[in-house]
Amino acid sequence: MEKKQELYRGKAKSVFATDDPNRLIMLFRDDTSAFDGQKIEQLARKGKTNNKFNYFIMKKLEAAGVPTQIEEMLNDNEIVVKKLDMVPVECVVRNVTAGSICRRLGVEQGMDLKVPTFEFFLKNDALHDPMVNDSHIIAFGWGTQEQIDEMKALSLKINDVLKKMFDDAGFILVDYKLEFGLFNGKLVLGDEFSPDGCRLWDKVTRESFDKDRFRKDLGNVIEGYEEVARRIGCPLD
Numbered sequence: 440m441e442k443k444q445e446l447y448r449g450k451a452k453s454v455f456a457t458d459d460p461n462r463l464i465m466l467f468r469d470d471t472s473a474f475d476g477q478k479i480e481q482l483a484r485k486g487k488t489n490n491k492f493n494y495f496i497m498k499k500l501e502a503a504g505v506p507t508q509i510e511e512m513l514n515d516n517e518i519v520v521k522k523l524d525m526v527p528v529e530c531v532v533r534n535v536t537a538g539s540i541c542r543r544l545g546v547e548q549g550m551d552l553k554v555p556t557f558e559f560f561l562k563n564d565a566l567h568d569p570m571v572n573d574s575h576i577i578a579f580g581w582g583t584q585e586q587i588d589e590m591k592a593l594s595l596k597i598n599d600v601l602k603k604m605f606d607d608a609g610f611i612l613v614d615y616k617l618e619f620g621l622f623n624g625k626l627v628l629g630d631e632f633s634p635d636g637c638r639l640w641d642k643v644t645r646e647s648f649d650k651d652r653f654r655k656d657l658g659n660v661i662e663g664y665e666e667v668a669r670r671i672g673c674p675l676d
């Protein structure tokens with residue numbers, strides 16, 4: 440597959456066109472960003488770790504019946520994916536309170552939720568990704584009711600699979616963000632699932648093994664990601 444021009448350079452990944460109009464090459468860079476891009480650093484091995492982590496998780500999800508963008512791993516930092524027409528919202532599922540839900544609702548961190556919550560946020564850094572609901576998505580034409588229903592159902596199905604997988608590895612899956620897109624009119628999981636976009640706490644110590652280590656300057660960020668990979672059996676070499 441021939442790599443062509445860079446179509447988009449995001450905060451952490453770049454996407455390149457290929458000679459196949461339906462496929463992209465996604466490059467995972469070492470750039471690490473937080474607070475809508477206000478804090479950016481290069482962390483050695485991050486691109487490679489997240490590329491391999493994402494591939495491992497998406498393969499697991501596919502095996503559980505979730506349609507994903509994954510095609511083939513090209514090298515340490517690059518993967519071939521289906522070119523999706525992205526729905527411009529982030530889907531966030533929470534099992535335990537942390538992050539923005541604590542700030543918005545004034546609740547303490549670390550509360551077990553009776554059932555998982557599901558939230559939509561508009562992808563817009565300049566507006567700090569405001570929360571939106573179904574009616575906004577339909578009214579602005581970002582998606583249909585059917586697509587909304589499917590994003591929710593798939594996000595919660597993913598929760599069943601991943602909560603158990605991380606629990607078996609000694610982690611609490613606190614929350615995570617997903618992005619979906621359309622491929623030939625069908626909803627498919629895109630972007631990435633890695634410790635950059637989820638919160639994982641050790642079940643015993645409740646220590647963070649995710650991007651909160653970077654947000655809060657706790658150190659050993661990638662060592663944390665590598666420990667998660669090791670415990671879930673995701674090969675990094």
Ligand code: ADP
Pocket residue numbers: 447448449450451452453454463508520521522523524525618620629630631
């Ligand atoms: P950001 O845009 O938030 O800075 P990234 O650095 O992760 O994020 O850039 C990746 C971009 O590629 C995101 O805008 C994401 O929506 C988009 N994207 C992810 N997966 C696909 C895909 N399979 N097809 C097309 N675009 C995708």
Ligand code: UDP
Pocket residue numbers: 529531537538539540568614615616635636637638650
């Ligand atoms: N998240 C993400 N990208 C975003 C916003 C959130 O990957 O643009 C992830 C984040 O890492 C966490 C979950 O989604 O695992 C919920 O994030 P929250 O709404 O609590 O926002 P935060 O306080 O992390 O900014």
